Amino acid sequence: MPYDPSAFAPFAVTVDLVVLTVRRHALCALAVRRGESPFQGRWALPGGFVRPDEDLSQAAARELMEETGLCAHDPDAPAQANGAHLEQLATYGDPKRDPRMRVVSVAHLALAPDLPAPRAGGDAKSARWASVEDLLQQGGYGRDGEQAAPLAFDHAPILADGVERARSKIEYSSLATAFCPPEFTVGELRRVYEAVWGVALDPRNFHRKVTGTPGFLVPTGGTTTRQGGRPAQLFRAGGATLLNPPMLRPEV
Amino acid sequence: MPYDPSAFAPFAVTVDLVVLTVRRHALCALAVRRGESPFQGRWALPGGFVRPDEDLSQAAARELMEETGLCAHDPDAPAQANGAHLEQLATYGDPKRDPRMRVVSVAHLALAPDLPAPRAGGDAKSARWASVEDLLQQGGYGRDGEQAAPLAFDHAPILADGVERARSKIEYSSLATAFCPPEFTVGELRRVYEAVWGVALDPRNFHRKVTGTPGFLVPTGGTTTRQGGRPAQLFRAGGATLLNPPMLRPEV
DNA sequence: GTGTTTATCGTCAGGCAGACGACTATGATC
DNA sequence: GATCATAGTCGTCTGCCTGACGATAAACAC
Helix, strand or coil, X not given: CCCCHHHCCCEEEEEEEEEEEEECCEEEEEEEECXXXXXXXXXXXXXXXXXXXXXXHHHHXXXXXXXXXXXXXXXXXXXXCCEEEEEEEEEECCCCCCCCCCEEEEEEEEECCCCCCCCCCCCCCEEEEEEHXXXXXXXXXXXXXXXXXXXXXXXXHHHHHHHHHHHHHHHHECHHHHHCCCCECHHHHHHHHHHHHCCCCCHHHHHHHHHHCCCCEEEEEEEECCCXXXXXXXXXXXXXXXXXXXXXXXXX | CCCCHHHCCCEEEEEXXXXXXXXXXXXXXXXXXCCCCXXXXXXXXXXXXXXXXXXXXXXXXXXXXXXXXXXXXXXXCCCCCCEEEEEEEEEXXXXXXXXXXXXXXXXXXXXXXXXXXXXXCCCCCEEEEEEXXXXXXXXXXXXXXXXXXXXXXXXXXXXXXXXXXXXXXXXXXXXXXXXXXXXXXXXXXXHHHHHHHCCCCCHHHHHHHXXXXXXXXXXXXXXXXXXXXXXXXXEEECCCCECCCCCCCCCC
């Protein structure tokens, strides 16, 4: 990395968060309403400036905590109570992406189990879970009939990238369990896959696949009937993080 | 993205390049020798500051051109003459990663066919292709007996991340062809996989797999005998970018 | 009890990968 | 020119995994 003082230019660096969860059989993302110009009143991804003394992942974890109360855990330490998966997604640095100044945003992807209503933090007027379908369908109408304005800044493509990352990553990793509570059933895990991929999966083949993959699921011994029907075994996420062979996403 | 002037802190933003190629059956990366402090005389990844008016990918493409003469092509437009694959890898922003100031580096990954000797650019004293094994094996001895000092800054983990990305991405994409000249044989493509993965592959099963995947390879009609033995058919990369089902990397 | 819902086990056929035999076409060597 | 070494290409066989789908089990609602 050559160092040429004449070439140095100051940038602002932010982290933006794509926080995904599964609610009511739909993949949802956390959106905050902007309280200031530009894009005042529009929905945006949560985020904020990186502080002078913190690492990028620290900044992302701090923002996640401020917005959701979730504690991010390391990719190394898997299942944890009240913890969300957090990983870096990509960095966006178009010179014109923020009209005020040159801002480079390091987007992060967080996957969380279904949560109570989010608490608004920082200068955002409010925060909510919105289906990614509504958020990405520009100019359309949301579920509640409200006109769905496109997300602020370049947050729509960032969200799309995050969703695509999540969709592909649950294929070959055990990441889908990050959308589940600490104990869950095979059916609940299947509904996660169905919501994220937007497809229907065969319950029998899915059951065979996930219970047959060593280290993916460990039975807790308990059962639950919270979904109705025959009681289902409860599982926790096992130590395995990589699925080999992967879970196959049905073709379009 | 809330805007709080009191929270704003200026950062320097750079791009660093992990440029990989396959030479003499080994995966090699481009390294430049640092001409200045800190880490003067040590090997480092090529890179430089992002200019005020350019996008991150533009900055990466410019650095790549300066260091190698290669023209990066879009991920959309696949095979191209004298073009290299270029994609964003990850961003590194530890507050202490550069002792001079707060620098956030957006690392990019470039894959190039075997090239003539690199030309040194910028303030780097020299540039060379070095096997990634030598570069990552800290404190060991390189192929030429030279003491292999660790890479400058945090470039060793960046290189490791780039290598891992390349290793996993050739599994499920046609990216391995980016290491090949415009026309190549199945055997040459197989040697790319073997060099990147560091394994031996069965020539017959590999041949069946790559020729049986629709859109991966298109025959040019020509043959070559540059590898010795029976003349081999020449191919170009086909339009397919995703391999489904993927090429399976043999287990360790 | 009957019906509904969900969970779980089994079966069967097709596809693909790994292991490996066989044959082909070139250059190198004697 | 015969032989050998080298690389490329085509087949075969077996085992595993997946998709499609039948069948059974265990709860709740009426």
